[in-house]
Amino acid sequence: MTAAARIAALDVGRTLAVIGVIAVHLAPWMVTSPVWLDTLANLGQYGVQCFFVISAITISASLEHDVQRLSGTREVLRNFYVKRFARIAPLYYLAIIGYTAVDYAVRLVHGHMQMPHDFSDVICNLIFIHAWVPSAIDSVVPGGWSIGVEMFFYMIAPALVFICRTTRGLIVVSILSALFAVSCWHFGACDGGPACRVVNNEYFYFWPPMQLPCFIVGFWTWHLAKDYLIGDRVLPLRACRWLVAGGLVMVAALFLAGTGRGMAHGVAPTFAAAATAALMLPLTRIATRTLQAPALVMLGRYSFGIYVWHFIAILGVRAVVRIDAVDDFAEYHGVLVFAVSMVVATVVAYAGARFTARRIEEPCSRWAREWLARDALRAPNGRGAAADGTEGI
Secondary structure, three states: OOHHHHHHHHHHHHHHHHHHHHHHHHHHHOOOOOHHHHHHHHHHHHHHHHHHHHHHHHHHHHHHHHHHHOOOHHHHHHHHHHHHHHHHHHHHHHHHHHHHHHHHHHHOOOOOOOOOOOHHHHHHHHOOOHHHOOOOOOOOOOOHHHHHHHHHHHHHHHHHHHHOOOHHHHHHHHHHHHHHHHHHHHHHHOOOOOOOOOOOOOHHHHOHHHHHHHHHHHHHHHHHHHHHHHOOOOOOHHHHHHHHHHHHHHHHHHHHHOOOOOOOOOOHHHHHHHHHHHHHHHHHHOOHHHHOOHHHHHHHHOHHHHHHHHHHHHHHHHHHHOOHHHHHHHHHOHHHHHHHHHHHHHHHHHHHHHHHHHHHHHHHHHHHHHHHHHHHHHOOOOOOOOOOOOOOO
């Protein structure tokens, strides 16, 4: 499989993840829907953990590539942090402004888009420490908790990638991460008590210690399956069968430990990450032409923008389903209304993502690459920092 197909395979994973996220946020606003559809939609919330696994894989690939082509650790770190900040921050800052404006407008009709917060919470979001602040973690930008977790991971990712170059290092990091998560679970959510569960969609579910194991799963996936991901080897058919079986077991465990049974949500993210890794690797056996089909990759390539935009898209859908005629129709055709609503919300969010990608994300990323290239040319060794092949992953 070529590098382009590898990128496409990851984009397929992102596409499925963002569809799941849209589904879980849309489902509560449907007038009526069957239990099986609600259950399936609720599992879509673990699309965020799918994003985390893919992020760890691509960061590992990107950092390994930069280590080979750049002159030293300082240059590698500068490249990494500048590119990641330019990729995430501009659109997120626009989202802070945009959702504040939308919230003001919605409040005129007695609704809301933002949770209660104050100016200090906005500052926490601007400097990306909101994942550690209960009042700020998900109150300023809907779904912003995942961006806070992602930015925290970016901060420590280079050190983790360096340690995880070997199996021994990965084992050490895995054990320490598990101990860290369990300790935070015990002394945070449980307040030092003998037993408790992490409640879904509350602070102790969102915060980084519960999500960090997802990134470690991504490191293991890259470490063990790198050759298959980059196309140096073809994943054996027998291995595919075992991976699919293991992935389905993880999905079942996720159902029992997560939204399906309302159990211990603290372990659910790790199950979701393991299911992602197991079910994504067989994609490497799919024909390149299929993987690169526009319908499969276009949502994945703009998934960050779609994630930011989809709450506004759903707000529009909510307004439509409240119309009496639609409400009456939905009472007897809930599945059809949900399907149409999904298509509309996805298309609207995609259109918004394309617009902001062209006007904000791509210009900022291009400026960052050009700045890094000019800075590299001024360096004593004169080695340029050309755009690397993992930039689009």
